[in-house]
Amino acid sequence: MSLGLREGRSRRRHQMRVRLLKWALALAVVVTAGIYAYETGNRLAEREVTRLEEEIALLDVRVQQLEQENLQLAEAARSAKGKTEVWQQRYRQEIPTGELKALYELMREKLAGGVDSTRLAFILRQASQGSDCAETVETKRFFVKTPLYNGGNDAVAFADSAIVVTAQGAAAVDGTGNQQVRYDPGQPVVVRFARLGGDASEASGLLPLHHSMVIGDKELRFSVVAGEPGMVKVTAGRCPFP
Numbered sequence: 001m002s003l004g005l006r007e008g009r010s011r012r013r014h015q016m017r018v019r020l021l022k023w024a025l026a027l028a029v030v031v032t033a034g035i036y037a038y039e040t041g042n043r044l045a046e047r048e049v050t051r052l053e054e055e056i057a058l059l060d061v062r063v064q065q066l067e068q069e070n071l072q073l074a075e076a077a078r079s080a081k082g083k084t085e086v087w088q089q090r091y092r093q094e095i096p097t098g099e100l101k102a103l104y105e106l107m108r109e110k111l112a113g114g115v116d117s118t119r120l121a122f123i124l125r126q127a128s129q130g131s132d133c134a135e136t137v138e139t140k141r142f143f144v145k146t147p148l149y150n151g152g153n154d155a156v157a158f159a160d161s162a163i164v165v166t167a168q169g170a171a172a173v174d175g176t177g178n179q180q181v182r183y184d185p186g187q188p189v190v191v192r193f194a195r196l197g198g199d200a201s202e203a204s205g206l207l208p209l210h211h212s213m214v215i216g217d218k219e220l221r222f223s224v225v226a227g228e229p230g231m232v233k234v235t236a237g238r239c240p241f242p
Contacts, residue, residue: 133221133239140234141227144183146171149230158222158236159215165222165234167191182230189232191224207232214241 111117140156143149144167155166168190169183183189191209194200203211209224219241227233 133237137235137237139236140165141231142167142234143230144169144189144232146181146183148179149181149183156234158234159218159220162196162215163213163220164194164196165191166194167224167232185226189224191232191234193222217241 138158140158142156142165143151143154145154146169148171155164157164167183169185170187172180172182172184174180185207188205189207189209190202190204191211192200192202193211193213195213201211201213203209203222203224207224207226211222211224213220213222217240219239221237221239223235225233225235
């Protein structure tokens with residue numbers, strides 16, 4: 001009887017030791033796996049940190065490069081702006097505009113027509129706003145030619161008939177849209193100044209118009225304004241030339 005009890009207790013103790021051993025082995029496996037996982041994660045984290053640090057370093061270098069490029073572009077922009085302002089100033093100084101452009105074009109036209117540049121330079125040097133012009137002026141009136149008017153009294157002469165002046169304009173329109181015989185003073189007019197037996201020149205545009213011609217040692221200065229219905233009034237003054 002005692003022998004059987006001792007064998008039972010011995011078997012139970014053996015079983016308990018086996019169970020404890022299994023639990024110890026399982027715990028060891030879990031701890032080992034945890035340590036392995038921790039070490040593995042730690043190594044991965046260190047590699048990721050290293051990679052991120054390398055990327056940050058590359059980005060820092062790129063940022064510095066971009067900042068340098070930005071400074072260079074800003075300097076280039078300032079330089080280009082300065083050059084543009086210089087060219088704009090030169091353009092304003094050297095390219096004629098307004099009345100100066102008209103004089104420049106007239107000078108080019110005269111040179112292209114064979115006028116000697118020395119004579120042009122002499123005339124320009126001698127030109128002035130002086131008060132040597134004659135006090136007396138001539139004023140004459142005549143009818144403006146239109147598509148419906150080509151009758152008499154449509155020309156006048158100045159300088160002992162050396163210059164004949166005529167004009168062409170658009171016909172006026174009444175309230176019903178019908179064209180009139182007389183010209184429309186609100187439309188552009190072409191005034192022709194013809195030398196007797198020579199060439200002719202024109203002044204065109206809205207009235208009043210101004211024109212000048214040289215006859216010998218005199219310059220005739222013309223002013224053309226609207227006159228009575230269908231007519232224009234031309235005033236000519238004489239000035240020494242040059």
